[in-house]
Amino acid sequence: xxxxxxxxxxxxxxxxxxxxxxxxxxxxxxxxxxxxxxxxxxxxxxxxxxxxxxxxxxxxxxxxxxxxxxxxxxxxxxxxxxxxxxxxxxxxxxxxxxxxxxxxxxxxxxxxxxxxxxxxxxxxxxxxxxxxxxxxxxxxxxxxxxxxxxxxxxxxxxxxxxxxxxxxxxxxxxxxxxxxxxxxxxxxxxxxxxxxxxxxxxxxxxxxxxxxxxxxxxxxxxxxxxxxxxxxxxxxxxxxxxxxxxxxxxxxxxxxxxxxxxxxxxxxxxxxxxxxxxxxxxxxxxxxxxxxxxxxxxxxxxxxxxxxxxxxxxxxxxxxxxxxxxxxxxxxxxxxxxxxxxxxxxxxxxxxxxxxxxxxxxxxxxxxxxxxxxxxxxxxxxxxxxxxxxxxxxxxxxxxxxxxxxxxxxxxxxxxxxxxxxxxxxxxxxxxxxxxxxxxxxxxxxxxxxxxxxxxxxxxxxxxxxxxxxxxxxxxxxxxxxxxxxxxxxxxxxxxxxxxxxxxxxxxxxxxxxxxxxxxxxxxxxxxxxxxxxxxxxxxxxxxxxxxxxxxxxxxxxxxxxxxxxxxxxxxxxxxxxxxxxxxxxxxxxxxxxxxxxxxxxxxxxxxxxxxxxxxxxxxxxxxxxxxxxxxxxxxxxxxxxxxxxxxxxxxxxxxxxxxxxxxxxxxxxxxxxxxxxxxxxxxxxxxxxxxxxxxxxxxxxxxxxxxxxxxxxxxxxxxxxxxxxxxxxxxxxxxxxxxxxxxxxxxxxxxxxxxxxxxxxxxxxxxxxxxxxxxxxxxxxxxxxxxxxxxxxxxxxxxxxxxxxxxxx
Numbered sequence: 001x002x003x004x005x006x007x008x009x010x011x012x013x014x015x016x017x018x019x020x021x022x023x024x025x026x027x028x029x030x031x032x033x034x035x036x037x038x039x040x041x042x043x044x045x046x047x048x049x050x051x052x053x054x055x056x057x058x059x060x061x062x063x064x065x066x067x068x069x070x071x072x073x074x075x076x077x078x079x080x081x082x083x084x085x086x087x088x089x090x091x092x093x094x095x096x097x098x099x100x101x102x103x104x105x106x107x108x109x110x111x112x113x114x115x116x117x118x119x120x121x122x123x124x125x126x127x128x129x130x131x132x133x134x135x136x137x138x139x140x141x142x143x144x145x146x147x148x149x150x151x152x153x154x155x156x157x158x159x160x161x162x163x164x165x166x167x168x169x170x171x172x173x174x175x176x177x178x179x180x181x182x183x184x185x186x187x188x189x190x191x192x193x194x195x196x197x198x199x200x201x202x203x204x205x206x207x208x209x210x211x212x213x214x215x216x217x218x219x220x221x222x223x224x225x226x227x228x229x230x231x232x233x234x235x236x237x238x239x240x241x242x243x244x245x246x247x248x249x250x251x252x253x254x255x256x257x258x259x260x261x262x263x264x265x266x267x268x269x270x271x272x273x274x275x276x277x278x279x280x281x282x283x284x285x286x287x288x289x290x291x292x293x294x295x296x297x298x299x300x301x302x303x304x305x306x307x308x309x310x311x312x313x314x315x316x317x318x319x320x321x322x323x324x325x326x327x328x329x330x331x332x333x334x335x336x337x338x339x340x341x342x343x344x345x346x347x348x349x350x351x352x353x354x355x356x357x358x359x360x361x362x363x364x365x366x367x368x369x370x371x372x373x374x375x376x377x378x379x380x381x382x383x384x385x386x387x388x389x390x391x392x393x394x395x396x397x398x399x400x401x402x403x404x405x406x407x408x409x410x411x412x413x414x415x416x417x418x419x420x421x422x423x424x425x426x427x428x429x430x431x432x433x434x435x436x437x438x439x440x441x442x443x444x445x446x447x448x449x450x451x452x453x454x455x456x457x458x459x460x461x462x463x464x465x466x467x468x469x470x471x472x473x474x475x476x477x478x479x480x481x482x483x484x485x486x487x488x489x490x491x492x493x494x495x496x497x498x499x500x501x502x503x504x505x506x507x508x509x510x511x512x513x514x515x516x517x518x519x520x521x522x523x524x525x526x527x528x529x530x531x532x533x534x535x536x537x538x539x540x541x542x543x544x545x546x547x548x549x550x551x552x553x554x555x556x557x558x559x560x561x562x563x564x565x566x567x568x569x570x571x572x573x574x575x576x577x578x579x580x581x582x583x584x585x586x587x588x589x590x591x592x593x594x595x596x597x598x599x600x601x602x603x604x605x606x607x608x609x610x611x612x613x614x615x616x617x618x619x620x621x622x623x624x625x626x627x628x629x630x631x632x633x634x635x636x637x638x639x640x641x642x643x644x645x646x647x648x649x650x651x652x653x654x655x656x657x658x659x660x661x662x663x664x665x666x667x668x669x670x671x672x673x674x675x676x677x678x679x680x681x682x683x684x685x686x687x688x689x690x691x692x693x694x695x696x697x698x699x700x701x702x703x704x705x706x707x708x709x710x711x712x713x714x715x716x717x718x719x720x721x722x723x724x725x726x727x728x729x730x731x732x733x734x735x736x737x738x739x740x741x742x743x744x745x746x747x748x749x750x751x752x753x754x755x756x757x758x759x760x761x762x763x764x765x766x767x768x769x770x771x772x773x774x775x776x777x778x779x780x781x782x783x784x785x786x787x788x789x790x791x792x793x794x795x796x797x798x799x800x801x802x803x804x805x806x807x808x809x810x
Contacts (some may be wrong), residue, residue, distance in 0.1 A: 009038040026050050026070075030058075041089070043067035051079045052086070055106075060088035066114060074098075077117075080131070081105040086113060093117035096142055101125035103131045103154070110136055121170075122161070125152035125177070133159055141165045145187060148175035151198075156182055167193040168211065174198035181205040190217035190240075191231070197221035209233045215254070218245040218268075225250075232256040238280070241268035249275045260286040267291035274298045281306040283661075284329070290316035290339060300325045305333035307625070307649075309358070313342050319656050320344075327351045331358060332375070338362030338385060352787050354649075356398075359408070364388040373397050378417065381408035381433070392413050400424075401440065404431035404456070412438055423449040424463070427456045427485070435461055446472040447492070456485040463492045470494050544568060544614040551607050555736070555769070556729040557600055563720045564608060571615055589617065590684065590715055592706065593696035595722030598768030601696045602656060604722075609654035612692060619652030626655065628662040631676040643679040650691045660695035661705035674803035677712060684715050725768045729756035733772035734779075743780065744799050752803040760809055767803070778807035 006029035008021050023029040026048050029039050035055040043064055049072045052058060057792045060068035070077045071092035076099055078091055081741040083106040093100035100117035101110070104548045110133045115122045122138030124147045125131060131154040138145045138161045145161035148154065161168040161184045168184035171177060171194040179202065184191040191208035192215070196202040199222040207230045208215045215231035216239045218224045223246040231238050231254045238257040239248055241264035251461060252275045256260045261280035264270050265288040276299065287294050294317075301310045302325065309331035313319045316339035324347040326332045332349040333356065335342045340363040347367075349356040352375035359365045362385030369392045372378045378395035381387060384407030393415045395401045401417030401424040404410060409432040410604040416439045417424035424440030427433055427450040440447035447463030450456050451474040463470030470492030473484050548568065551561055560633040571589075589612065593601040606623045613621025626646045633639040647655060657663075663673035684693055695712070697705070701723065706713040725733070731753045738745060745753070753775070761769065782805040787793050 006042065006251065008033050009040070017331065026058075030054075030056070039067045040781045045069040045071055047072050047074045049077060049079075052079065052082045052084045052108075055083045057085040057087070058089070059085070060090075062088075064088075065112065066090045068354060076100070076102050078102070079104065080108045080110075080129075083107045085109045085111065085727070087111040089113050091115045091117065093119035095119055099147070100140070102126075103129040107131065110134070112136065115139065120144065120145040122150065122164070123147070123487070125154050125175070126150045127152060130154050133157065135159065139161060141188075144168075144189075145184065146170070146171045146177075147172075148177040149173045151175065152179055154763040155180065155439070158351075160184075162186065164188065167191070167213070168208070169201070171199045171201050172196045176200040177202070178201040179206050182207075184208045185210045187211045187213070189213045191215045191234070192224070193217045193219075194222035194224050197220045200224065203227070203229050205229065207231075209786075211235065214238065214240040215257075216240070216247070218247050219243055221245065222499075223247070226252050228252065230255075234258070236769055237261070237263045237286075237541075238277075239263070239270075241270060242266050244268060247271070249273070251275065253278075255279045257281065260284075262286065263288075264292055264294065264296075265289050268293075270294045272296040272299050275300075277301045278303040279305055280317045282308045282314040284310040284326075285312065285319065287311075287317040287319050288315045289312045292317040294384075295322075296320065296324050297322045300322065300327075302327045302329065304329040307630070311342070313340050313363070315338055318342070320349050323347060325350075330354055332356045333365075334358045335363040335365050336623065337503055340364070341388075342366070344368070346370065348373070350374050352376070358382065359386045359388060359410070362386055365390075365410075367391070369393065369395050370385065371396075376400070378402050378420075380405075381410045381431070382406060384430075387411070389413070394418065395420070395424075400426055402426070403428075404433040404454075405429045406431060409433055412436070416441070418442055420444065423447070424466070427454045428452045430454060432456055435459070437461065439463070439512050440470070443467060446470070448472070450474070450485045453484055457488075458485055458490050459488045461490040463494075465493065477806070542610065542614060544572070544611045547607050547614060551604070554600060554603065555732045556725050557604070557722065560600070560604060560720055560722055563718070564611070567608075567718075568611055568615070571612070571617060575615060575617075590693045591695075592696055592702060592716050592719040593722060594699040594702045594719060595696075596698065596724055596768055598770035599722035599724065600721055600769060604720075605654055605656045605694050605696075608694070609692065613653075618654075618778045622650075622653035624650035624653060625658060626657050627658045628673065628676075631657070631663065631680075632673050639673075639675040640679045643676045644683070647680070647683045647691060652690065654692045654694060657693070657695045659697045659701075661697045661701035664705050681715065682710060714780070724762070725772070727754045730757040730769075730772040730775075733769055734776045737773060737776040738801065741780070742799060743783075743801050746800040746802045749801055749803050749805075752806055755808055756809070775807065779805040780805065 005589055006023045006026055008029050026046050033054060034058045038057040040778050041060050065088055069090045069092060074095045077093050079102045091100050097120055099121040100115050100119040104127055107130045110131055113136045116139045120139040121144040126149045129152050135158045136159045141163050142165045144166045145164035145168040147170045152175045155178045157180045159182045163581050164187035167189040168187040168191045173196055190213040191211040201224040201255045203226045205228045209232045212235045214236045215234045219242045219289050221244045229252045233256045238254045239258040239262040243266040245268040248271045250273045255278045258281040260282045261277045263286040285294055304310060307330050310329040311333045313335040314337045317648060319342045321344045322505045327350040329352055331354045332352045342365050344367045346369050348371045350373040355377040356372045356375040357365060357379040360382035365388040367390045372395045373679045374397045376399045378398045378401045380403040382405055386408040389411045391413050396418040398420050400422045401420045404427045407430045411434045413436040419442040422445040424443050424447045429452055431454050436459045438461045440463045443466040446468050446553045447466040447470040448536045449472045609621040612618040630646055632640050633642045663676050731750060734753055779801050783801055787797050790797055
């Protein structure tokens with residue numbers, strides 16, 4: 001396109017100046033203009049490096065957005081050093097070492113500017129500049145979207161960072177911008193990033209999503225304040241704080257995060273008010289290191305998609321939860337390590353699959369006027385030095401109300417446990433604890449169950465309607481024989497009244513409970529049953545034939561389907577031979593799955609478990625998925641505990657260990673992964689019928705893993721290889737997704753998808769089926785952006801996906 005002319009409307013009153021003038025270049029027009037003049041740029045492409053040094057207005061023609069392109073070959077296309085107005089321009093840069101639009105001085109206004117560039121930064125603000133940037137768009141896959149540096153500031157309103165090769169918005173060197181109603185998405189780094197002392201970021205009503213790093217990253221003494229913001233669909237953590245960072249979140253929503261929703265370390269401080277955290281793959285709040293602190297008020301943490309505690313506090317960190325709700329999570333609150341502390345006030349912990357509150361390794365928990373409902377265990381003080389106080393709390397609908405073990409010594413006062421399936425309060429293995437004015441009602445077991453001669457103290461406690469009795473004090477013998485609890489002014493509704501501990505000891509060997517300590521890591525006993533009584537195995541909802549039918553509907557995987565069917569046939573025939581009184585061939589059920597990510601390994605493992613349950617080989621057939629981080633601890637001895645706990649969760653089902661080769665790295669040295677392997681091998685030997693173990697990972701890495709661990713290799717019957725999907729199979733996955741979500745592929749879209757999947761790089765980042773689903777999601781998003789512009793879209797408009805909706809190749 002040819003370069004146009006620039007019309008300058010002068011505002012000066014001197015009779016020696018013309019009111020208007022036309023210039024052949026922007027540089028000439030800028031040179032001729034004075035403060036207050038308006039430069040109207042004709043449509044065209046201007047290969048100039050512009051510097052605005054006067055308070056002029058530089059704009060494109062009205063009604064023709066995008067018709068003026070500032071696109072020099074290199075350098076900074078547009079530099080602003082005055083309180084000018086820049087409006088309706090399209091800026092393109094090609095210099096990876098320079099920004100596309102640089103604001104160095106003044107308080108300029110940038111309005112409706114679109115920046116499509118491959119520059120170091122789309123917009124860079126530095127020094128004393130304080131621009132107001134409204135309705136601007138930045139698309140910069142080569143660098144930062146917006147960079148505010150070296151004391152720069154400004155206000156950014158209704159701006160959109162469409163794509164950034166690094167951070168969407170980066171603040172450092174004392175920069176301090178304010179973002180209002182902005183959108184940051186599809187960046188390859190953090191969505192919002194602030195680093196360095198004096199750097200500050202304020203965001204109001206903003207949205208950060210579809211980023212490959214953290215949604216918000218605050219580090220190295222920087223501060224930030226987010227109000228009414230959404231952070232979702234990140235690849236890494238939702239919010240990350242590190243090294244004395246300070247962040248305040250008010251009325252924000254953090255959700256759909258595959259990793260930690262919020263992770264903070266190294267003396268960082270986070271304040272959350274009326275903020276929700278949901279659908280996170282690891283911890284909702286992950287808090288580490290001395291001096292690190294979280295204060296949450298009126299917040300909600302719920303709907304975990306992983307198998308990790310919702311709130312994790314360790315290594316001397318502190319967390320305060322006031323009037324919060326934590327629900328629908330595997331575990332609600334884990335606090336561990338000496339110096340770590342949590343204070344929970346007037347909060348609800350409910351719908352917790354395992355333990356609501358776990359205190360271990362010398363940590364402390366203080367709970368006041370809290371409500372715990374529908375959990376396997378209400379609170380568990382696990383070991384020596386672990387303690388704290390629970391005051392005025394209610395625990396309802398748990399398996400066991402509270403557990404104290406291995407030297408832990410909490411104070412429990414004015415707490416009520418209602419309708420536990422097992423004991424209300426359970427003390428064993430050297431646990432202590434003081435229980436004052438506590439009450440147990442409607443227990444399916446004992447009210448207070450104290451064994452092993454534990455020196456607990458009970459004062460003014462009361463039990464009612466406990467199925468096995470209000471109090472059970474069973475002496476475990478040995479060094480603790482004759483010790484027992486101290487009991488004062490305790491009552492029960494049992495007609496026989498409360499026997500003294502001395503009387504109880506005399507009948508301990510005869511009346512000892514079936515026990516609750518079996519699930520406590522490290523406890524060895526042949527007489528006691530697990531802590532949480534296993535429910536009666538549910539009858540499988542589907543027959544093996546029905547499950548195999550679902551397997552057949554999966555795209556591709558033909559060799560995998562044959563292998564699973566062969567295994568199923570062997571198990572079924574073996575079962576029938578046994579029923580006929582014949583010997584059945586021994587069929588080892590543990591498997592190795594090899595192949596790239598996204599090839600359906602987890603899905604097939606889930607179906608395999610359901611098949612085994614339908615055949616009566618497994619009790620439940622559920623799937624417990626773990627990786628190295630779930631099995632390997634940071635301290636000596638903790639790995640065996642973690643591995644045991646994972647194995648126990650999988651009892652009656654399938655333990656699926658993804659990337660199992662990471663347990664045996666090539667440069668293992670003193671790595672604790674070997675301890676996990678040894679523990680797993682022994683558990684597989686001791687409990688052959690209880691759990692089916694599937695190890696999975698890349699083909700080459702799994703071959704190495706099995707070759708260096710003969711103990712593991714000997715326990716697996718066969719290896720099933722999951723091949724990469726071919727383009728036609730990836731197309732079929734997209735078609736299935738479209739059908740499920742009521743979309744259709746327009747004519748030519750299927751062929752375009754095959755070409756797309758053929759051309760897409762097949763490196764380590766290639767996700768097979770996951771890539772197909774992500775491609776469909778990207779098409780739906782681009783379709784939405786296109787159809788949203790239509791005033792009255794038809795049904796075809798709303799459902800048809802076209803070739804143009806395909807994303808660009810990565």
